[in-house]
Amino acid sequence: MLNTEANVLNHLEPAAPADAEVAPIERPTLHNTVVTRLRDMITEGQLAPGTRIHEGQLGKQLGVSRTPLREALKVLASEGLVDLVPSRGAQVRSLTPKNVKDMLTVLAALEELAGRLACENATDAGIAEIRRLHDEMLEFYRARDLLRYFKHNQQIHSAMIALSGNESLVLMQGMLQAQMKRIRFIGNRSEESWAGAVADHEEMIGALEARAGERLARALADHLFRTWDRVQDAL
Amino acid sequence: MLNTEANVLNHLEPAAPADAEVAPIERPTLHNTVVTRLRDMITEGQLAPGTRIHEGQLGKQLGVSRTPLREALKVLASEGLVDLVPSRGAQVRSLTPKNVKDMLTVLAALEELAGRLACENATDAGIAEIRRLHDEMLEFYRARDLLRYFKHNQQIHSAMIALSGNESLVLMQGMLQAQMKRIRFIGNRSEESWAGAVADHEEMIGALEARAGERLARALADHLFRTWDRVQDAL
DNA sequence: ATACCGTATGTTGCATTCAGAATTATAGAA
DNA sequence: TTCTATAATTCTGAATGCAACATACGGTAT
Secondary structure, rough: OOOOOOHHHHHHHHHHHHOOHHHHOOOOOOHHHHHHHHHHHHOOOOOOOOOOOOHHHHHHHOOOOOOHHHHHHHHHOOOEEEEOOOOOOEEEOOOOHHHHHHHHHHHHHHHHHHHHHHHHHHHHHHHHHHHHHHHHHHHHOOOOOOHHHHHHHHHHHHHHHHHOOOHHHHHHHHHHHHHHHHHHHHOOHHHHHHHHHHHHHHHHHHHHHHHOHHHHHHHHHHHHHHHHHHHHHHO | OOOOHHHHHHHHHHHHHHHHOOOOOOOOHHHHHHHHHHHHHHHHOOOOOOOOEEEEHHHHHHHOOOHHHHHHHHHHHHHHHEEEEOOEEEEEEEOHHHHHHHHHHHHHHHHHHHHHHHHOOOOHHHHHHHHHHHHHHHHHHHOOOOHHHHHHHHHHHHHHHHHHOOOHHHHHHHHHHHHHHHOOOOOEEEEEHHHHHHHHHHHHHHHHHHHHHHHHHHHHHHHHHHHHHHHHOOO
């Protein structure tokens, strides 16, 4: 009585939906891919603020028809990354200093909240994971590997917000963060400000591990405003 | 040397663009209209949570082709009002009690911030306008005109957030508010809770007029959580 | 020369069409 | 009868087509 391949599959298939452990196959839709791609192009400065977006041209450039591209633009508009003028197409939104300050004010409030919640709700495993990321990031700092440092930096921030366990908070913070990212590129941090940022992170991790909510909240907000101070002049 | 009409116009026309008093004519795009319409349909419960959205059917119902409808759905998805499952279309997002609690937590933080900022930045005229709306609302309360009361209530809330002068804050709060609106319909407030809400509003206005930031922040948050307590049981 | 008007070109907004995936219906076998 | 395999239908995702609007250009009249 051999198990044929068909039999095995028959057994597995009904079980698969119930088994929540197996990650579902990623099946990105085109417009989603385009959204992500455009977001990156904007945050990385590849599409500069004020740039007029030609649907036909950009579509051909990305190898996509206008339909998914337009859908993507609508989403980016609702995220505030592009402006959509009726009958006159889209253009990359340019940020005034006031815009930036406003976003930072909100972002700080959200991160303070996230910090407090994280200290209450985070699992020990979650905190340990942050510590791991942090230590890795320190390696990149010592090696002066700016790019990888940045990537880990972002990852740590996101992970810490995620520890709050508050979905809405993650969402809102993500939106603002996406906008801030593109000016953070401006803040070509000097050696000393880089060191300062690392120190900020040490404080944050320490507060988190001690589950000291208020301390973490303050650390997050301070870190944010220090970053702002550095960038401010460049506007 | 009479001023002919032409002369007058010649003088006026170059001035017209500088004259910001004339409002440009509204030219709503179809997808924008659809976004607004669908948002209303969802918040008013006309499209119940969990409802599967058939593009063809709904499009025909609204007298719109699938293209602008799809664009609208993408936007609503990014606002969190609908879920978008690849190859399986859209369905109205249903809120778990945790979702609601999370949103409220964030909303409270945002409104506290808004309250503090409003007390700092609001113009006297702005505050007076709120007072006017408030007094009008009281009339509707005394007349037990629930519908108009609700409308003014919303308006006051939005106006107070707007007084903060923080664009991002207005935007974020608006998104969350849109989601909360649909469950607020559940909270079929009793006579006494209605009276309580009115009292809350009195306190809010008073704090605003006194420009007492902390007091206003607390009033806004308290009001929010009281509303939540009332709705909570209905979930 | 300048201002105004009409035309021509290009771009957006929306509808329609086509292809592929998912769901339902149907037929057949255990 | 129930379950499975397969076919048919339905629906979504993306591309193309068409009409309307906006901008740019050129000509004419003052």
